[in-house]
Amino acid sequence: MLLSATAFSLGLTACSVMNPDSASTQKRLALENCRRLLGNPDYPAICYSGHRKDTRTAENTPGIEETKEDLRILSAMGIKLIRTYNTTLFPHSARILQSIRELRKENPDFEMYVMLGAWIQCRNALQEDPDHSSQDTEGNRREIETAIRMAHEYPDIVKIIAVGNEAMVHWQVHFVSAQVILEWVKVLQEARCDGRMPGGTLITTSDNWAALGGEKQYHSEPLAELMRRLDFLSLHTYAFHDTYYNPALRWSPLPDETNLPVAEQISRSIERAVNLQKKQVQAVRDYLNELGIDKEIHIGETGWASQDNSHYGDEGTCAASEYTAKLFYDAVQKWIQENNLTCFYFEAFDEPWKSKGTDGSEGHFGLFTVDGKARYALWDLVDEGLFEGLSREGSPIVKTHGGDVSALLKKLKAPKHLKYKPATNQE
Numbered sequence: 001m002l003l004s005a006t007a008f009s010l011g012l013t014a015c016s017v018m019n020p021d022s023a024s025t026q027k028r029l030a031l032e033n034c035r036r037l038l039g040n041p042d043y044p045a046i047c048y049s050g051h052r053k054d055t056r057t058a059e060n061t062p063g064i065e066e067t068k069e070d071l072r073i074l075s076a077m078g079i080k081l082i083r084t085y086n087t088t089l090f091p092h093s094a095r096i097l098q099s100i101r102e103l104r105k106e107n108p109d110f111e112m113y114v115m116l117g118a119w120i121q122c123r124n125a126l127q128e129d130p131d132h133s134s135q136d137t138e139g140n141r142r143e144i145e146t147a148i149r150m151a152h153e154y155p156d157i158v159k160i161i162a163v164g165n166e167a168m169v170h171w172q173v174h175f176v177s178a179q180v181i182l183e184w185v186k187v188l189q190e191a192r193c194d195g196r197m198p199g200g201t202l203i204t205t206s207d208n209w210a211a212l213g214g215e216k217q218y219h220s221e222p223l224a225e226l227m228r229r230l231d232f233l234s235l236h237t238y239a240f241h242d243t244y245y246n247p248a249l250r251w252s253p254l255p256d257e258t259n260l261p262v263a264e265q266i267s268r269s270i271e272r273a274v275n276l277q278k279k280q281v282q283a284v285r286d287y288l289n290e291l292g293i294d295k296e297i298h299i300g301e302t303g304w305a306s307q308d309n310s311h312y313g314d315e316g317t318c319a320a321s322e323y324t325a326k327l328f329y330d331a332v333q334k335w336i337q338e339n340n341l342t343c344f345y346f347e348a349f350d351e352p353w354k355s356k357g358t359d360g361s362e363g364h365f366g367l368f369t370v371d372g373k374a375r376y377a378l379w380d381l382v383d384e385g386l387f388e389g390l391s392r393e394g395s396p397i398v399k400t401h402g403g404d405v406s407a408l409l410k411k412l413k414a415p416k417h418l419k420y421k422p423a424t425n426q427e
Contacts, residue, residue, distance in 0.1 A: 037081060037113065037159055038202075038232060038298055039340040045081040045115075046074060047301060047347040049092065052370055052393070054357035061090045067099040069392055071112060073368070074348055075103075076386045077378070080111050083206075083300070083344040085165055086119035087146035088139075093117075097154045113159045115234075115344065116150060117206065118143040120164035120184060121174035130173055135180045144184050151197035161188055162206040162234055162300070168218070169208035178223040181205050185229050206234035206300035209280040213287030224291050233288075234300030234344070237280045239273035240328070240361075243317040243415070249276045251317055252417035262412045263323075269415040270327045274335055277302065299336065303346030304328040306375055308361035318413040320361050322376045322400065329367075329377040349392075368392070373400045376408060 037043050050062040050070045062070070074082065084093045093116060103110045120140050123131040144163070151158040163184045166172050185205065191197045205226070211218050212235055213227065227233070243251040250272055253265045260268075281297055288295050305312060308320035329345070336343045350370045355363030367375055372392025374382050379399050381387065387397035401407040 038296065038342045040342070041337060041340075043080045043113075043342070044078050045083065045342050045344045046077075046079050046367075047303075047344045048074065048082040048096070048349075049085060049347065049351055050349060051090075051092070051351050051353055052349075054352045056090065056351075056353040058090055061092050062095065064095055064099055064102070067092075067095050068103055069390075070349065071096070071099055071103060073372070073387065073390050073392065073397065075110060075112060076390060077381060079348075081113050081115065081159075081342070081344075082348075083115040083117065083162070085117040086143060087116065087150060088142045089119055093150070097150060097157055100157050101154065112157070114154075114157050115160035115162055115204075115206075116147055116158050117162045117165055118147040118184070120167045120176060120181060122176045125174035132175055132177075135176050140180075140184060144187055148188065148191045148197045151201050155198045158201065160202040160204060162204050163188065164205050164207065166208050166211070166236060167205070168211040168223075170211075178211075178218070178220055178226050182222050182226045182229070185226060189229065202231040204230050204232055204234045204300075206236065208236045209284055212284045214280055214283035219287070227288060227291060227293050227295065230295065232296040232298055233284065235281060235284060235297050236301040237277040237299065238302060239277050240304045240312065240319055242273065242276060243319040244311040246276070248279075249273060251319065251415045253415060262414045263409070265414050266324050266412065267327060270324065270331055273328065274331045278335070298341055299343035301344060301346040302332060303365045305361035305364045306366075307359055307364045309359040310361070312361050313359075314413060316416070318416045320364070321408070321411060321413075323408045323412055325375065326377040368397075369400065371395045372397050374398070375400050376405075379403060 048070070050067055051060070052062060052066075053060045082096070084096060087093050097114065100112050100114070103112075120143065121136050123134045123136050125136060147161050151161060164176075164181050167174060167176055168178055168181060169175060185203055188197075188203050192199055192201055192203070212233055213219060213223060239249060242249040251269050253260070253269070257265050257268055284297060304325040305320045306322040306325045307313070308316065310316060312318075312320040332343060332345065335341070345367070347365050347367070349368045350364055350366035352363045352370060355361065357363070367378055369375065370393065372395050374387070374397055382397065382399050382403075390397050
């Protein structure tokens with residue numbers, strides 16, 4: 001699936017006015033980048049954040065050697081495109097870029113590129129009373145300016161910049177309006193015009209499908225202009241969370257499935273889950289069609305947690321399990337391959353800080369555990385010997401559960417109908 005020339009036309013209007021030759025060059029470079037990286041099965045993608053501790057601080061951000069250790073593991077999987085999340089909040093992105101450069105010097109055949117995330121948030125995002133009517137102007141400016149500098153410093157590595165991460169969807173504590181994201185996209189476009197970053201750098205925003213126009217409550221003129229300016233859409237879709245929050249997903253067995261083996265019930269529920277994600281992508285595409293916009297959509301995030309102690313665990317929807325996560329992973333791989341999609345699968349490694357070191361689902365989306373064990377979805381790769389000689393946290397890459405499938409099957413529970421009930425003001 002190639003990005004059409006019209007997908008870039010409006011985004012380059014400012015360049016066209018300033019310098020028609022520059023606009024033509026940028027369009028060509030961006031199209032070349034898109035054809036090479038996006039929708040190309042030779043460039044598998046993944047979300048990568050390597051924080052290994054129960055808290056995330058600058059002090060315990062992975063160092064260069066730890067980062068190189070992770071990148072070697074991902075490269076062994078065939079990953080060539082990774083996604084990061086911020087440029088200044090922690091030194092992680094800077095170390096990732098440095099690590100890739102050093103790995104290339106060590107081995108000229110090492111190939112990896114980055115979709116660099118710039119974190120955008122509202123004023124007082126992490127305080128008791130976040131102000132969603134205004135943005136953290138100085139913090140957001142630092143993120144964008146650093147992204148521009150990194151793209152300039154690492155032109156052979158940074159190929160995409162994503163403005164914000166789920167920054168427009170209303171349920172996020174840091175959300176801002178589409179107008180805010182649009183403003184920073186324009187800043188990046190100006191930097192691409194005047195040569196402060198490479199002309200072929202792709203610009204996007206990575207957000208929930210609803211906030212990208214999949215739900216009408218988000219439709220607005222600023223969002224429409226944003227859609228016109230982006231080089232492609234990086235869409236998030238999480239059927240895992242929909243097992244609890246979204247009534248549109250029938251996660252529990254249908255009446256004619258209740259007597260099937262539990263593994264078969266899960267398989268059918270996963271099929272419905274992926275079909276729901278396809279409908280969410282189509283809802284965004286329908287919005288683009290309404291606007292008359294020809295734009296590629298790729299998957300900025302989707303994933304499935306392997307354990308949970310709350311809504312998705314044994315007392316919830318029973319969605320969180322390593323066995324179920326493999327079925328979802330395999331189904332997603334089939335979906336993206338059949339439709340020439342790039343999918344930044346979420347995520348490479350578990351990040352304990354996301355669930356404060358507990359069994360909460362947010363800390364257990366990784367294809368690898370913190371100590372480098374490959375989850376069930378990747379057992380075949382271990383059997384192929386792809387990770388021989390590699391390690392994480394001093395441990396070799398081996399299978400979880402000692403490679404015993406029966407240990408996983410013993411823990412299986414049938415999908416359960418347990419839906420989210422919004423809080424009311426009534427006593």
